[in-house]
Amino acid sequence: xxxxxxxxxxxxxxxxxxxxxxxxxxxxxxxxxLLVWWPCIFVLWGLEMVVSAKRGRSPDGKRSxxxxxxxxxxxxxxxxxxxxxxxxxxxxxxxRSIQFDFSMMKEMKLAEGMKFKQSALNYSIEGRSIRELAVxxxxxxxxxxxGNVTDVEVEPTVIVSSLSKEEAERLxxxxxxxxAESAAEHQVRIEGAPARYAANEQLxxxxxxxxxxxxxxxxxxxQLDDGLIxxxxxxxxxxxxxxxxxxxxxxxxxxxxxxxxxxxxxxKGIGQDxxxxxxxxxxxxxxxxxxxxxxxxxGDIDISRAVRAVQAETLSGDVLxxxxxxxxxxxxxxxxxxxxxxxxxxxxATVSGRNTFGDITSDYPLDIADNRIEGTLGSGRHDxxxxxxxxxxxxxx
Numbered sequence: 001x002x003x004x005x006x007x008x009x010x011x012x013x014x015x016x017x018x019x020x021x022x023x024x025x026x027x028x029x030x031x032x033x034l035l036v037w038w039p040c041i042f043v044l045w046g047l048e049m050v051v052s053a054k055r056g057r058s059p060d061g062k063r064s065x066x067x068x069x070x071x072x073x074x075x076x077x078x079x080x081x082x083x084x085x086x087x088x089x090x091x092x093x094x095x096r097s098i099q100f101d102f103s104m105m106k107e108m109k110l111a112e113g114m115k116f117k118q119s120a121l122n123y124s125i126e127g128r129s130i131r132e133l134a135v136x137x138x139x140x141x142x143x144x145x146x147g148n149v150t151d152v153e154v155e156p157t158v159i160v161s162s163l164s165k166e167e168a169e170r171l172x173x174x175x176x177x178x179x180a181e182s183a184a185e186h187q188v189r190i191e192g193a194p195a196r197y198a199a200n201e202q203l204x205x206x207x208x209x210x211x212x213x214x215x216x217x218x219x220x221x222x223q224l225d226d227g228l229i230x231x232x233x234x235x236x237x238x239x240x241x242x243x244x245x246x247x248x249x250x251x252x253x254x255x256x257x258x259x260x261x262x263x264x265x266x267x268k269g270i271g272q273d274x275x276x277x278x279x280x281x282x283x284x285x286x287x288x289x290x291x292x293x294x295x296x297x298x299g300d301i302d303i304s305r306a307v308r309a310v311q312a313e314t315l316s317g318d319v320l321x322x323x324x325x326x327x328x329x330x331x332x333x334x335x336x337x338x339x340x341x342x343x344x345x346x347x348x349a350t351v352s353g354r355n356t357f358g359d360i361t362s363d364y365p366l367d368i369a370d371n372r373i374e375g376t377l378g379s380g381r382h383d384x385x386x387x388x389x390x391x392x393x394x395x396x397x
């Protein structure tokens with residue numbers, strides 16, 4: 001009985017082994033080719049099936065082959081394990097990308113109450129000189145992204161809680177969304193106006209889903225009192241603030257400012273500078289091409305793929321910073337938490353760090369004594385200043 005898959009599994013294991021040996025001997029990173037060429041595994045497996053189907057028949061015409069599921073699974077599992085060990089930072093980057101997409105699922109749960117979807121609003125921008133989009137919403141979430149549209153499209157949803165159906169319908173009908181243009185300021189303003197309820201205004205919320213034409217590069221200014229902000233795929237500068245709620249921003253060509261008093265900030269794929277500030281919440285930052293400034297009073301800070309200057313400060317929480325390149329000065333502070341940084345092998349930096357208590361470890365030949373770590377990597381071009389009251393780790397990426 002021929003087991004189809006054994007040849008493919010053997011070739012996969014041989015290829016991974018050769019890549020690891022080459023990387024160790026010559027300092028290359030050939031194993032990263034697995035991220036690009038992994039579909040070849042299924043191509044080889046399919047070819048092996050075709051050949052076996054043509055040749056693997058007994059004289060009586062019966063099939064004399066079967067698929068070696070166990071062998072293929074073992075080979076793939078072994079290859080993935082070796083990849084994770086040999087290139088842990090690539091695996092961490094992949095985990096962060098997944099973490100970004102799901103980090104706010106707990107926040108984006110369905111709001112309690114009865115939902116009333118209102119008619120979509122279209123605002124024509126033809127012949128208008130617009131430079132900025134301003135969004136104001138007192139109670140409710142705001143989602144903004146670009147799309148293949150010619151007008152500004154607004155889809156409002158009114159959510160009414162803790163009231164009878166008749167009363168909820170009446171309040172939903174009285175709620176509205178106002179769209180106005182200020183020619184002097186070259187601005188379009190979208191504002192949610194929920195109906196007022198004397199007992200508790202927070203019982204009526206308006207969620208706004210806004211789509212802008214993908215050809216425009218307007219600046220965006222979003223301000224909420226209570227609600228989440230989700231912004232994606234825009235070209236202009238972003239300023240987003242909410243007093244209570246998390247902020248998620250992804251794939252912006254320009255600079256970003258994000259501020260919340262109570263909530264997490266998650267940012268990914270920013271083309272220029274980023275400033276993230278929260279009074280209580282975690283900050284997760286990934287793939288930033290400009291300078292990064294992150295501040296939280298209570299929460300962890302996780303920064304990866306920051307290619308320029310980094311300044312991060314938390315009064316209570318851990319700090320993790322990792323990058324393929326050190327392209328600016330780093331200044332990191334944690335008054336109550338551990339700190340870990342991952343630097344590339346070719347980093348040009350002068351490292352100076354200290355902690356009040358806790359361990360200090362390093363993968364680099366840096367001087368460690370008396371709760372301090374100091375030394376120069378490469379040319380020492382950029383300063384890396386570290387201060388924490390917990391464990392301090394300076395590791396290779």
